[in-house]
Amino acid sequence: xxxxxxxxxxxxxxxxxxxxxxxxxxxxxxxxxxxxxxxxxxxxxxxxxxxxxxxxxxxxxxxxxxxxxxxxxxxxxxxxxxxxxxxxxxxxxxxxxxxxxxxxxxxxxxxxxxxxxxxxxxxxxxxxxxxxxxxxxxxxxxxxxxxxxxxxxxxxxxxxxxxxxxxxxxxxxxxxxxxxxxxxxxxxxxxxxxxxxxxxxxxxxxxxxxxxxxxxxxxxxxxxxxxxxxxxxxxxxxxxxxxxxxxxxxx
Amino acid sequence: xxxxxxxxxxxxxxxxxxxxxxxxxxxxxxxxxxxxxxxxxxxxxxxxxxxxxxxxxxxxxxxxxxxxxxxxxxxxxxxxxxxxxxxxxxxxxxxxxxxxxxxxxxxxxxxxxxxxxxxxxxxxxxxxxxxx
Amino acid sequence: xxxxxxxxxxxxxxxxxxxxxxxxxxxxxxxxxxxxxxxxxxxxxxxxxxxxxxxxxxxxxxxxxxxxxxxxxxxxxxxxxxxxxxxxxxxxxxxxxxxxxxxxxxxxxxxxxxxxxxxxxx
Ligand code: SF4
Ligand code: FES
Numbered sequence: 001x002x003x004x005x006x007x008x009x010x011x012x013x014x015x016x017x018x019x020x021x022x023x024x025x026x027x028x029x030x031x032x033x034x035x036x037x038x039x040x041x042x043x044x045x046x047x048x049x050x051x052x053x054x055x056x057x058x059x060x061x062x063x064x065x066x067x068x069x070x071x072x073x074x075x076x077x078x079x080x081x082x083x084x085x086x087x088x089x090x091x092x093x094x095x096x097x098x099x100x101x102x103x104x105x106x107x108x109x110x111x112x113x114x115x116x117x118x119x120x121x122x123x124x125x126x127x128x129x130x131x132x133x134x135x136x137x138x139x140x141x142x143x144x145x146x147x148x149x150x151x152x153x154x155x156x157x158x159x160x161x162x163x164x165x166x167x168x169x170x171x172x173x174x175x176x177x178x179x180x181x182x183x184x185x186x187x188x189x190x191x192x193x194x195x196x197x198x199x200x201x202x203x204x205x206x207x208x209x210x211x212x213x214x215x216x217x218x219x220x221x222x223x224x225x226x227x228x229x230x231x232x233x234x235x236x237x238x239x240x241x242x243x244x245x246x247x248x249x250x251x
Numbered sequence: 252x253x254x255x256x257x258x259x260x261x262x263x264x265x266x267x268x269x270x271x272x273x274x275x276x277x278x279x280x281x282x283x284x285x286x287x288x289x290x291x292x293x294x295x296x297x298x299x300x301x302x303x304x305x306x307x308x309x310x311x312x313x314x315x316x317x318x319x320x321x322x323x324x325x326x327x328x329x330x331x332x333x334x335x336x337x338x339x340x341x342x343x344x345x346x347x348x349x350x351x352x353x354x355x356x357x358x359x360x361x362x363x364x365x366x367x368x369x370x371x372x373x374x375x376x377x378x379x380x381x382x383x
Numbered sequence: 384x385x386x387x388x389x390x391x392x393x394x395x396x397x398x399x400x401x402x403x404x405x406x407x408x409x410x411x412x413x414x415x416x417x418x419x420x421x422x423x424x425x426x427x428x429x430x431x432x433x434x435x436x437x438x439x440x441x442x443x444x445x446x447x448x449x450x451x452x453x454x455x456x457x458x459x460x461x462x463x464x465x466x467x468x469x470x471x472x473x474x475x476x477x478x479x480x481x482x483x484x485x486x487x488x489x490x491x492x493x494x495x496x497x498x499x500x501x502x503x504x505x
Pocket of ligand 1: 155159175217218219220221223224
């Protein structure tokens with residue numbers, strides 16, 4: 001390191017399943033410039049200090065959703081979080097909370113992928129149309145009903161912010177329920193009854209206790225807490241009125 | 252053979268890890284005061300059903316400094332409950348669309364708090380009017 | 384293969400929790416002030432505000448009965464639901480046991496309140 005170069009310490013929670021019985025902290029000192037993201041910090045470690053450090057990243061511009069980490073205990077996109085906001089103090093990075101650690105900063109997201117599949121994240125057409133009938137038209141209001149919930153980048157910060165998911169990993173959780181709502185609220189979609197089975201189930205929305213931190217940490221302003229809680233209302237209405245208007249749904 | 256061994260971290264003490272969670276536990280904790288207050292009212296109601304002497308004994312007990320102290324804390328706890336209830340309401344209720352625009356969060360929170368003030372003043376006024 | 388999903392019966396408790404939460408958020412602080420501070424300490428309100436005659440008349444009136452029952456029962460159900468979830472939050476996963484105690488107490492309180500409101504007469 002050059003003389004007079006400013007440095008900053010990064011404390012990383014390491015875990016290598018082949019050697020370690022449990023995770024442990026390791027501190028690295030790296031050169032600091034005030035345009036460096038936390039992601040660049042851990043990249044410096046991997047490139048110059050310890051090539052065995054594992055973490056995920058791709059776009060470096062807060063859109064791919066792969067670089068989520070706990071930074072000083074807060075779920076954050078590491079490419080969007082800057083070391084200068086902590087300098088000269090030490091910065092602590094750890095794999096996203098509430099997920100099993102696969103290796104170092106990499107979490108196991110198999111459970112989430114299964115949930116993503118279970119919500120049927122695609123439009124199930126309300127009415128079949130042939131190509132010659134043209135496109136499905138939507139008004140700005142109809143678009144507005146779901147647009148915000150379609151901005152999710154699957155970064156999982158909201159799951160790392162959700163204690164109810166941490167306490168019960170079967171809970172479908174914020175992002176998957178927000179995406180589920182995105183399709184249910186789409187005027188072109190007709191799959192609501194099928195998806196409501198999951199919403200109404202014991203793994204569904206009623207695991208949520210309206211902590212609200214998920215929406216706080218979401219980098220895309222999806223407000224997953226709102227999607228979850230709107231569906232508590234939807235689910236409760238269906239629960240009490242299903243005997244009046246029998247039309248499917250979970251038993 | 253796979254060397255995979257995903258490590259699951261403990262959730263012990265999770266509510267101490269983040270100020271946001273500490274606040275959550277505090278506002279959830281207001282329920283203890285809501286329950287205790289409802290219990291006191293319930294005891295009063297039972298005393299009322301038992302007759303005038305029993306009622307007056309309950310009323311006198313409320314003057315006990317312990318009860319007054321409890322009600323001071325309960326007042327603070329319920330006020331905090333009101334505040335936090337309306338603060339999270341923009342997240343918990345379905346969006347309200349006015350003239351094509353989604354009602355902003357502060358309007359919902361502010362509206363809820365204003366409704367609480369109005370309802371409380373009406374309650375005080377009704378009590379006043381009934382006994383005067 | 385899709386696993387069979389069990390429907391949650393939480394909406395019942397959630398609805399009662401919500402109703403009680405809203406009622407206590409709207410008038411809870413003022414109620415505590417009136418019954419717990421203003422009347423016992425002789426502040427603001429007339430000294431006989433909660434005299435036997437006044438309260439009995441209120442509790443014999445249909446609207447009064449409804450109000451008293453709503454306050455006591457909904458406050459209890461609201462608190463029971465929150466406390467049940469907080470127990471889960473702090474790691475007491477007593478499950479059915481905790482559920483029975485929390486919601487059971489709320490139910491018992493509701494029944495006692497209803498009984499007392501009948502017993503005070505009409
Ligand atoms: S809802 Fe927000 S925080 Fe959650 S995965 Fe999607 S973008 Fe990330
Ligand atoms: S690297 Fe793509 S979101 Fe950070």
